[in-house]
Each structure stands twice: as C-alpha cells, then as structure tokens.
Amino acid sequence: MTAQIIFGIHAVENAVKSGQVTEVWILRESKNQRLNKLKQLLDKSEVNSHWVAPADLDKLCTEKHQGVVAKVEHLQIHGEKQLKEQLDTWQNPLLLILDSIEDPRNLGACLRSADAAGVTAVIITKNQSAPITAVTRTTAAGAVDNLNLFQVSNLARAIETIKQAGVWVYGTDCSERSQSLFQTDLSGAVAIVMGNEGKGLRHLVKEKCDHLIHIPMAGEVQSLNVSVATGVTLFEVLRQRL
DSSP: OOOOEEHHHHHHHHHHHOEEEEEEOOOOOOOOOHHHOOOOOHHHHHHHHHEEEEEHHHOOOOSOOOEEEEEEEEOBBOOHHHHHHTTTSSOOOOEEOOOOOOHHHHHHHHHHHHHHTTOOOEEEESSOOOOOOOOHHHHTGEEEEEEEEESOOHHHHHHHHHHHTEEEEEEOOOSSEEEEESSSOOSSSSSEEEEEETSSSHHEEEEEEEEEOOOOSSOOOOOHHHHHHHHHHHHHOOOOOO
16 A cells, blocks of 8 residues: 655644554654644654654655654545445434535545534545545644545445435535525434535435535625535534534
8 A cells, every 4th residue: 555645733643643654754853832742742652753854844745744744554445335334333423425525625624624523424526526635634634534434436326325324415505495504403313415616516416415405694705615614514413413
C-alpha cells in the first residue's frame, strides 16, 4: 500500500493516535505549545521522527504545514458490500451522504462537521468527487482518522440499500417540494444527503430520497457553502437527539 504525505498539527496528531503514521518530520525548535505537545506524543510513540529545520519542511510540503509533516498509509475506505453488512449493526444511525463534492477543502470541512456531530458513517461517491488528499485531511483537522468512511460507485443503489435497512433519507434541496429543516423530525435513524457545490443533488439521487429539506434563509443570500450547510444540518439532527 502506497504512502501519503499529510501536514498540519491536528491532522498529524490524530493520525499518530490512530496508528496511521509511519514517519514524521517536525520543527527542531518551536514556541508553539501545540507543536511541542505533539513532540511529547511522538516521544512516547514508536513513530520514526525527525527534528528538522524550517527549510527541510518546506522541501517536503509547499502548503502551510504548521511545522509538521508526516507520512501515512493510504486511508482504508470501505465499499458498498461492507456498507450493507454494517447497516444492520447500527442502532439509530446518523449517516452523511456526500453526492459529488468536488473541492477537497469542502470535503474536509464536511468530514470535520461529521465527526463533531457524531455521525455513524460517511458515504462518498467514487466518481466526480474529490479524493481524500493531504489538504482534505488538514481541513478536516484529523477527523478523517476517526470516521467510518464508505465509497460507492452507484449512489442511487446505495441509498436504496440504506432505506431497506430502515433509515429515512433526507436530501437537501431548495425546491417547492422541500420542507424546513427545523420543522422536520430527524430524531430517528436518518441519512442526510448533501449535493455538489454548484449543481446540488443529481436528479436520480434526489428522486431516491424519502424527503427533501432546506435551511430557511433570513437574508438575501439563498444558499450556503456545502460545508456550512452540512454543519447546520447535522447539528440540528444532533440537537433533536439530545
């Protein structure tokens, strides 16, 4: 399995804790308390660590690395078969389905919100979607290593599988058919489907949803960034469950 370079304090810290990291390069001297805390974690681990100068890190990573770069094994993502097997084992699950999210930073932000909201699993599409890159991991602030991730080639079929397991599927869409997020009972087993940044939900995916919901807007702007909308929607589900 090939390795991937990741960067950023949160991303590397969580990857170390999950046992994904094989090698780390970290600033030799730093006044950053979070970075020094990560050094202490590395001292207690068996990870191959290198204390280096800023120029060495810049050679390894051209992004804003926050003083640390690491090498990890590529993330293990489950497929549709594993999704079907696990569905019956989840009690009152909250699923997040991402339909063709193309920006790796948007994807990372959605995953960060998913982890914070206690999502049971995240399902992403294999085609027309951003891969989980180093940028995605950094934007997700380490959430990638905490989530149960699935990737499917046929999202409409996967939604049918999810519905057959007794999970209600709610697609986010600003159409006449949709109802307010805040007037919808989301306390049971639910899956939230978020659409592409520009095009929204694909037609067939929308048709497969049990219901359509939207976030009411008080201002002139009638849409939110997909990662912001994901956070708002997931935390409304969480609020109803508390």
